[in-house]
Amino acid sequence: MSKGPVVILTALNLEYQAVRQKLADPQVHRHERGTRFEVGTVQGTSCRVALGLTNKGNHSAAVIAERAIQEFSPVAVLFVGVAGALWDTTRLGDVVMASHVYAYHGGTSEDDGLKARPRVWEAPHGISQIASHLARLNDWADPAPGHEDAPQIRFGAIAAGEVVQNSRISAEAKWIRQHYNDALAIEMEAAGVAQAGHLNGASVAVIRGISDRADGTKNSADDRNWQPRAAANAAAFATRLAVELAREEEETAVPRDDRIRSADRLDRHVSNTAHHSTIGIMAGTVTGSSVHLNTAPQASGPTDLIAELNGFREQLGRHRAEGILDEDTYREALTDLDSALRSAGGNTPETSKRTAMTLRRLRGLVAECPALVTALTPLITAAGGPA
Structure with a gap:
């Protein structure tokens, strides 16, 4: 928000x-x-x-x-x-x-x-x-x-x-x-x-x-x-x-501190429950008494982010091939993606801000494609900007 x-x-x-x-x-x-x-x-x-x-x-x-x-x-x-x-x-x-x-x-x-x-x-x-x-x-x-x-x-x-x-x-x-x-x-x-x-x-x-x-x-x-x-x-x-x-x-809007506190309470609840009872989990894993839930992919560094961005390029190509993206939007999206890739290799606050800003602009460009918007949101966070 x-x-x-x-x-x-x-x-x-x-x-x-x-x-x-x-x-x-x-x-x-x-x-x-x-x-x-x-x-x-x-x-x-x-x-x-x-x-x-x-x-x-x-x-x-x-x-x-x-x-x-x-x-x-x-x-x-x-x-x-x-x-x-x-x-x-x-x-x-x-x-x-x-x-x-x-x-x-x-x-x-x-x-x-x-x-x-x-x-x-x-x-x-x-x-x-x-x-x-x-x-x-x-x-x-x-x-x-x-x-x-x-x-x-x-x-x-x-x-x-x-x-x-x-x-x-x-x-x-x-x-x-x-x-x-x-x-x-x-x-x-x-x-x-x-x-x-x-x-x-x-x-x-x-x-x-x-x-x-x-x-x-x-x-x-x-x-x-x-x-x-x-x-x-x-x-x-x-x-x-x-x-x-x-x-x-x-x-x-939900304040960020409230979201963190809610997440902490959920973690404690899940951990306590894992000690005392059997838990059914969809798309997750259990190691000992720790429960790991699948979440949206988060890039841990510039190399991972670049890999994710290149993967997003393939998604753009599929949407274009299926007729979901028109040619003009596809080309503008590629221009923004290339710009994000150029700045993603840097490791400074300025390049991170530029990458996140470009990805937000790209998300606006493909706003009519929910799958692309969903894929971009964690990448914006990974680049260091608010989603």
């Missing part, structure tokens, strides 16, 4: 400030490559948040998201800000949480037109469940003087591309609404953050306040009015969600 903070990222300074106002005593945390985060707690709670600014675009967002994940090992990554609505059914000021994210600029240009080839990332089930619960409670929004209608939470697809959309009649606008007609909102960063989370095994949620309709009516006056309100609404829901995520993490 991660004991890190919840990471919240934004693309615009306006969005950053909306989240920062929700934090108590934010302190600067500098990444070794110069990226600056601020770490504080959500006001009135013990929920720690690491806040970062990505700037515009999926590429920048992906890089900063990966840095945040590697730096903080977060409970989750929340990308928070404003977006344009694709349909009139979503009101200005409402908040859209992505059920899934489309990277809509994937495609192939053919004689009869542009064919969509999107990449899609679904929101983690656990986060979606918590968000739906908060939406039902409907106690997250800040009071807005002069506005009778409270913002509502909408759940649906969000489309993320590389250009600002502000038309309903342009060829691209029509194409997007034709091929992604279930998308509620459109923006420019969610795909990058979702990909970073996927490759690093981190849970990602995208939360957007609706500040315009992406239909040609966007103007400076409306931006001055609706952008702050939409950003504030998104920040209010995101920090409420962060508190619930942190609370659930605390409730489900």
